[in-house]
Amino acid sequence: MNNVIELKAFRRMESEINQYIHCAECFNELSDGDPPKEYQVLEIGWTEKGLQIWCRRHDKNVLHLDFEGRKLKALASAQARRAPDE
Numbered sequence: 001m002n003n004v005i006e007l008k009a010f011r012r013m014e015s016e017i018n019q020y021i022h023c024a025e026c027f028n029e030l031s032d033g034d035p036p037k038e039y040q041v042l043e044i045g046w047t048e049k050g051l052q053i054w055c056r057r058h059d060k061n062v063l064h065l066d067f068e069g070r071k072l073k074a075l076a077s078a079q080a081r082r083a084p085d086e
């Protein structure tokens with residue numbers, strides 16, 4: 001993946017998420033009060049175009065970001081090493 005310029009974080013990062021992304025089908029299957037994060041099983045990975053979020057439970061695309069060839073900056077302080085294709 002050559003579309004991301006990885007920057008090192010020099011301090012512990014806190015979550016800055018202000019709106020979560022959910023699989024719509026997982027969300028619709030929830031019972032009242034069940035937290036989505038305990039039901040859905042998402043995987044995130046690099047693609048030729050950018051970055052994709054995939055629902056493993058439904059085997060469907062949730063979101064596929066297309067960087068349109070641009071290089072983006074990203075803080076990767078806790079990013080796991082890239083695993084070989086499975």
Ligand SMILES: [Zn+2]
Nearest residue numbers: 023026055058
């Ligand atoms: Zn799902």
